[in-house]
Amino acid sequence: MNREAQKREINQKVILIDEALSRYLPGPQVTPAAVHEAMRYSVFAGGKRLRPILFLAAAEAAGGDIAPLMPAACAIELIHTYSLIHDDLPVMDNDDYRRGKLTNHKVFGEAMAVLAGDALLTLAFGLIAECGLTGGVSPLVTAEVIREVSRAAGSQGMIGGQVVDIQSENQSIDKKTLAYIHAHKTGALFKASVRSGALMGGGTEQEIRNLTEYAENLGLAFQITDDILDVEGDSQKLGKTVGSDERKKKSTYPAIYGLENSKKSAADVVTKAISALDAFGEKADILRYIADYLLHREK
Amino acid sequence: MNREAQKREINQKVILIDEALSRYLPGPQVTPAAVHEAMRYSVFAGGKRLRPILFLAAAEAAGGDIAPLMPAACAIELIHTYSLIHDDLPVMDNDDYRRGKLTNHKVFGEAMAVLAGDALLTLAFGLIAECGLTGGVSPLVTAEVIREVSRAAGSQGMIGGQVVDIQSENQSIDKKTLAYIHAHKTGALFKASVRSGALMGGGTEQEIRNLTEYAENLGLAFQITDDILDVEGDSQKLGKTVGSDERKKKSTYPAIYGLENSKKSAADVVTKAISALDAFGEKADILRYIADYLLHREK
Numbered sequence: 010m011n012r013e014a015q016k017r018e019i020n021q022k023v024i025l026i027d028e029a030l031s032r033y034l035p036g037p038q039v040t041p042a043a044v045h046e047a048m049r050y051s052v053f054a055g056g057k058r059l060r061p062i063l064f065l066a067a068a069e070a071a072g073g074d075i076a077p078l079m080p081a082a083c084a085i086e087l088i089h090t091y092s093l094i095h096d097d098l099p100v101m102d103n104d105d106y107r108r109g110k111l112t113n114h115k116v117f118g119e120a121m122a123v124l125a126g127d128a129l130l131t132l133a134f135g136l137i138a139e140c141g142l143t144g145g146v147s148p149l150v151t152a153e154v155i156r157e158v159s160r161a162a163g164s165q166g167m168i169g170g171q172v173v174d175i176q177s178e179n180q181s182i183d184k185k186t187l188a189y190i191h192a193h194k195t196g197a198l199f200k201a202s203v204r205s206g207a208l209m210g211g212g213t214e215q216e217i218r219n220l221t222e223y224a225e226n227l228g229l230a231f232q233i234t235d236d237i238l239d240v241e242g243d244s245q246k247l248g249k250t251v252g253s254d255e256r257k258k259k260s261t262y263p264a265i266y267g268l269e270n271s272k273k274s275a276a277d278v279v280t281k282a283i284s285a286l287d288a289f290g291e292k293a294d295i296l297r298y299i300a301d302y303l304l305h306r307e308k
Numbered sequence: 309m310n311r312e313a314q315k316r317e318i319n320q321k322v323i324l325i326d327e328a329l330s331r332y333l334p335g336p337q338v339t340p341a342a343v344h345e346a347m348r349y350s351v352f353a354g355g356k357r358l359r360p361i362l363f364l365a366a367a368e369a370a371g372g373d374i375a376p377l378m379p380a381a382c383a384i385e386l387i388h389t390y391s392l393i394h395d396d397l398p399v400m401d402n403d404d405y406r407r408g409k410l411t412n413h414k415v416f417g418e419a420m421a422v423l424a425g426d427a428l429l430t431l432a433f434g435l436i437a438e439c440g441l442t443g444g445v446s447p448l449v450t451a452e453v454i455r456e457v458s459r460a461a462g463s464q465g466m467i468g469g470q471v472v473d474i475q476s477e478n479q480s481i482d483k484k485t486l487a488y489i490h491a492h493k494t495g496a497l498f499k500a501s502v503r504s505g506a507l508m509g510g511g512t513e514q515e516i517r518n519l520t521e522y523a524e525n526l527g528l529a530f531q532i533t534d535d536i537l538d539v540e541g542d543s544q545k546l547g548k549t550v551g552s553d554e555r556k557k558k559s560t561y562p563a564i565y566g567l568e569n570s571k572k573s574a575a576d577v578v579t580k581a582i583s584a585l586d587a588f589g590e591k592a593d594i595l596r597y598i599a600d601y602l603l604h605r606e607k
Contacts, residue, residue: 035463040488041471044463095426100418119399120474123422127394127429128463134433135458141451148447152440155454159434164334164343164427172340175419189339 010291015298019062022295026061027053029079030086033136047117047125048132051090055108059299060085060198063227064206066295067220070286073210077145081154081209084133085202088162091129092198094122096171134159146209154205161201170194174259182260190260195235196228203227219285223296226282230303233275236261240268242307279304309590314597318361321594325360326352328378329385332435346416346424347431350389354407358598359384359497362526363505365594366519369585372509376444380453380508383432384501387461390428391497393421395470433458445508453504460500469493481559489559494534495527502526518584522595525581529602532574535560539567541606578603 010018030052035045061082065075075082097104097112098119104112114122134155141151160166170193177186203224207217240263262271282300286293309317329351334344360381364374374381396403396411397418403411413421433454440450459465469492476485502523506516539562561570581599585592 039464041463041468041475043475044467044471048463091426095422098419098422100422120397121471123394123397123399124463124467124471124474127390127425128467130426130429131458131462131467135455135462138451138454138458141447142455148440148451151451152437152447155437156434156441159430159437163430163434164340164347164423165338168343168423168427168430169340172343172420172423175423176340176342 010294012298015294018295019298022062022065023058025079026058026065026082026086030083033080033083033132043117043121044124044128047113047121048129050116051094051113051125052087052129054110056086056090058086059231060089060202063199063202063224063296063299066293066299067203067206067212067224068210070220070289070293070296071207071210071212071216072292073206073212075210077143078140078206078209080136080139081146081151081205084136085158085198085205087129087133087136088158088167089198091126091133092162092167092171094126094129098122101171101175130162140209150208154208157205157208158201161197166193166197166201167195170197177260180260184265187260187262187265191229191232195232196225199228199231200224216289219288220296222285223282223300226278226285227300227303229278230275230282230300233262233271233278234303234306236263237268237271237275238306238308275304309593311597314593317594318597321361321364322357324378325357325364325381325385329382332379332382332431342416342420343423343427346412346420347428349415350393350412350424351386351428353409355385355389357385358530359388359501362498362501362523362595362598365592365598366502366505366511366523367509369519369588369592369595370506370509370511370515371591372505372511374509376442377439377505377508379435379438380445380450380504383435384457384497384504386428386432386435387457387466388497390425390432391461391466391470393425393428397421400470400474429461439508449507453507456504456507457500460496465492465496465500466494469496476559479559483564486559486561486564490528490531494531495524498527498530499523515588518587519595521584522581522599525577525584526599526602528577529574529581529599532561532570532577533602533605535562536567536570536574537605537607574603 034049034052037046037049039045064082064085065078068075068078093107094113096102097107098114105115106112113125117125137151137155137158140146141148170190173186174190174194177190200221203220204217207220212220239261279300283297286296333348333351336345336348338344363381363384364377367374367377392406393412395401396406397413404414405411412424416424436454436457437450439445440447469489472485473489473493476489499520502519503516506519511519538560578599582596585595
């Protein structure tokens with residue numbers, strides 16, 4: 010598949026995911042309307058759908074059919090969205106804008122933002138369960154994926170990363186703590202997206218191991234490039250103010266390792282991620298494209 | 309079974325539930341310690357364990373063995389606890405005390421309270437999934453229970469009730485809105501506790517219908533008696549200030565129907581709840597005891 014074909018395929022997946030998200034989320038007129046409006050606002054606020062694309066692409070790399078997996082793919086996007094809504098709250102990171110739009114609590118108020126986040130997280134697990142109830146996925150694999158996602162999103166995964174990140178604000182932290190924050194706050198859900206897709210797509214143990222290695226390196230690449238963009242990105246393209254990490258005294262890769270070393274690290278981990286896909290042939294082209302895209306992204 | 313034996317059996321279940329909760333929650337020293345301390349603080353802050361007891365008693369009424377169901381029973385208590393932590397936040401009900409102890413955010417700060425609640429909700433779904441992974445429950449029934457709990461706790465269930473409750477503060481509401489708040493904010497999780505226990509305990513369709521009727525009436529009884537206690541309860545026993553609903557201008561049964569009518573309604577729905585258990589014989593004694601206990605409780 011050439012790069013143009015890969016790009017088209019990703020765009021098609023984004024459309025499928027957006028359509029499915031709109032189907033699975035209660036309509037904005039369903040009672041109580043306020044919370045459903047708030048949920049839809051953040052889900053359709055311009056996310057790149059990176060995690061559900063990874064989920065679906067991993068399922069295809071493992072030889073699976075993606076149609077019955079859409080509820081689980083969307084579930085992971087809902088978990089990502091809930092985490093952004095709660096992280097943006099005034100008592101947390103206190104952000105007014107995300108992707109160039111007002112954050113959830115700025116539009117709907119803090120109480121509704123807390124509840125909309127809670128509701129997205131709650132809906133997510135119900136959606137994964139649906140995969141095991143419609144005959145598309147074995148109920149046993151469905152239970153395995155729910156355990157995987159619960160751990161990745163929980164107090165020793167994504168939430169754990171946010172806890173340590175908040176505790177580290179306005180402090181200089183060591184490399185070990187920075188690695189912990191990144192591996193947990195972003196890395197854990199990245200890894201769960203890929204592994205869940207591989208599990209539901211029927212991957213062998215060896216395939217799941219390889220895809221896990223891909224995902225770990227990809228998560229690292231994402232976080233390093235995210236930090237680099239905060240230093241030298243274009244705030245128009247990013248939809249947020251550049252330099253906000255430094256102003257908040259957040260520890261980042263460029264701050265600890267320097268900008269050039271960070272760029273070299275990003276390239277290294279992307280190479281590692283792509284190497285882990287060697288055994289998959291063409292079926293993993295989308296996963297290769299995403300790794301390469303992360304390295305060169307501008308937002 | 310006489311009343312003393314029933315009471316002993318409930319106390320034994322509380323001990324089993326507390327032990328299991330302590331096993332399933334990460335220890336207070338596990339990294340990041342702050343969030344695990346906050347999670348354990350609220351889970352062990354004096355809850356009556358009513359929902360997991362209902363879950364286990366419904367499983368036994370349906371003829372099931374409760375040992376393999378403990379993770380799911382505890383999951384429901386974690387969901388209840390997370391909802392209390394988030395409801396108590398300053399941006400929501402703004403409560404400083406619950407059951408005579410400082411609320412989570414008063415001890416750990418608001419950011420940690422949001423995250424501890426999120427983590428409890430996330431862990432809960434992972435625990436239900438465990439039931440289907442250890443061989444104790446069929447993975448298909450496990451997926452059904454996850455769907456049931458997700459709906460009951462979600463934006464059209466418990467969270468929906470909290471949304472409408474918040475929107476109704478400082479307003480006089482009609483009987484329909486009061487019924488909506490109660491059926492969703494408290495009733496939905498009560499019903500899911502009983503139905504999930506019945507499903508995992510292997511109940512027949514008819515048994516599940518009967519237990520659902522029991523649960524709907526029990527939920528109503530709980531809410532009416534809760535409102536009555538807020539008017540005439542003993543604040544020492546309740547661990548919270550009496551009259552707080554009135555001060556917050558929350559709509560309640562006594563406010564809309566009067567105290568005497570409310571007491572009569574409570575007795576009526578408890579009678580209905582107990583009638584729904586007729587076909588179960590002695591196996592439903594604990595469920596009968598709980599219905600009777602709600603009517604005469606002092607806290």
